[in-house]
Amino acid sequence: MSAPEKREDGLPRIDCLLLPLVVLSVASAALGAGEVIARRLFVERGAFTCAEHNGQKPNCVCRFKNAEGPEVEYRFNQCGFRSTSACGTKPRGAVRVVFMGTSITLGLHVRADETFAARVEAALNRRCGVRVESQNMGAFSSLSAQPELVAKALALEPDVIVLALSPFDIEEQPGKAGGNARTWFDRAELGWRNLALRMRGTSLVFAVAHFMLLDEQMLYRTYLSNGASREVMSFPPPPGGERRFNEFSSILDRMTTRLKGSGVPLLVMTTPNRVAASMVSNRSQVEGTDALWFGRRIGEIAVQHGALTLDATLEFAGARHAERLFYAVDNHPTGAAHAIIAQALVKRLTDGAIPRLAACPTPRPGGR
Numbered sequence: 001m002s003a004p005e006k007r008e009d010g011l012p013r014i015d016c017l018l019l020p021l022v023v024l025s026v027a028s029a030a031l032g033a034g035e036v037i038a039r040r041l042f043v044e045r046g047a048f049t050c051a052e053h054n055g056q057k058p059n060c061v062c063r064f065k066n067a068e069g070p071e072v073e074y075r076f077n078q079c080g081f082r083s084t085s086a087c088g089t090k091p092r093g094a095v096r097v098v099f100m101g102t103s104i105t106l107g108l109h110v111r112a113d114e115t116f117a118a119r120v121e122a123a124l125n126r127r128c129g130v131r132v133e134s135q136n137m138g139a140f141s142s143l144s145a146q147p148e149l150v151a152k153a154l155a156l157e158p159d160v161i162v163l164a165l166s167p168f169d170i171e172e173q174p175g176k177a178g179g180n181a182r183t184w185f186d187r188a189e190l191g192w193r194n195l196a197l198r199m200r201g202t203s204l205v206f207a208v209a210h211f212m213l214l215d216e217q218m219l220y221r222t223y224l225s226n227g228a229s230r231e232v233m234s235f236p237p238p239p240g241g242e243r244r245f246n247e248f249s250s251i252l253d254r255m256t257t258r259l260k261g262s263g264v265p266l267l268v269m270t271t272p273n274r275v276a277a278s279m280v281s282n283r284s285q286v287e288g289t290d291a292l293w294f295g296r297r298i299g300e301i302a303v304q305h306g307a308l309t310l311d312a313t314l315e316f317a318g319a320r321h322a323e324r325l326f327y328a329v330d331n332h333p334t335g336a337a338h339a340i341i342a343q344a345l346v347k348r349l350t351d352g353a354i355p356r357l358a359a360c361p362t363p364r365p366g367g368r
Helices: 013-041 116-127 143-154 167-171 184-200 203-213 216-224 227-233 239-259 274-282 293-304 313-318 335-349
Strands: 061-065 071-075 095-100 132-136 160-165 266-270 308-311
Touching (some): 095 116, 116 335, 143 160, 160 239, 160 335, 167 227, 167 239, 227 274, 227 293, 266 293, 266 335, 313 335
Parallel strands (some): 095 132, 095 160, 160 266
Antiparallel strands (some): 061 071
16 A cells, blocks of 8 residues: 655645645634634523614503513503603603603613613602602604604603613614715625624624723724714814804704793703713823813703703713623613613702702702
């Protein structure tokens, strides 16, 4: 029998063919095992089936668990609001706070009683001598849809309307979120986003991203590579950031025009994203970024339109590693972050600026 044919490096030619196959098989097995483990660690089940155009279906109930958080029941009243109180005529003598905004106001991935809307309602009922109820109009809608919802908010006979927004809400430019990309750059960016979404569908990739983003420095490096967030948090602001702020000013102008003559005060509240919360909590510096710039600029625009303002960002300075109060990949605030936002909001609502709540005692320092 003849000896196996060898290459110049001494390896039989058959081994040169088999070794890559063995390596590939081992790698595939390792990735497969990793995927199985990741699917058990990051379980996602259920679906948010209550959404409809700029709101939720009336009297709808659904359950959904995101990969990083608990299973949450979403229950909506007869108007499609995430509130335990009925949305009909305001009870005699009661104070009604109406919350407007997007998924953060809705309390995505947060149990109903842990949302800042519910926490504010509970805190004010403990402190005030009148019944206080909240109507949470937060939904899977864009910030640009809010002016069209003002009439629905006014129909609730509110004593104050709170519009909550975070950097995420003004990051998107018109034309980039859908399929009608306007330039080759827009099309390339849209393609990258679609690829990222497909990758996130792999549990192993999701798990790797989750654990990497738990590291503060990795969080900052990821942020610095994301142009949209940088544009609305950079100071001095780049042209793209100013364009987004101008778009918000136009949205707020349409809202205040519809509120004119109603006598209902509008409070514009800004909440931090995960990066800003981390920066103020850890006293960190990130190149070209001011964690408080977003709140200041939104506040300036709100005052120009006659609205009250609140930036809840600084409230996170008292938390240890506040970035851990947000879902690492999803980026929405957890129930613990909602508690901090609620604390800041209760202070603002009871500082005398809202006539119907002026008699409520101001919360003690450090109180919830």
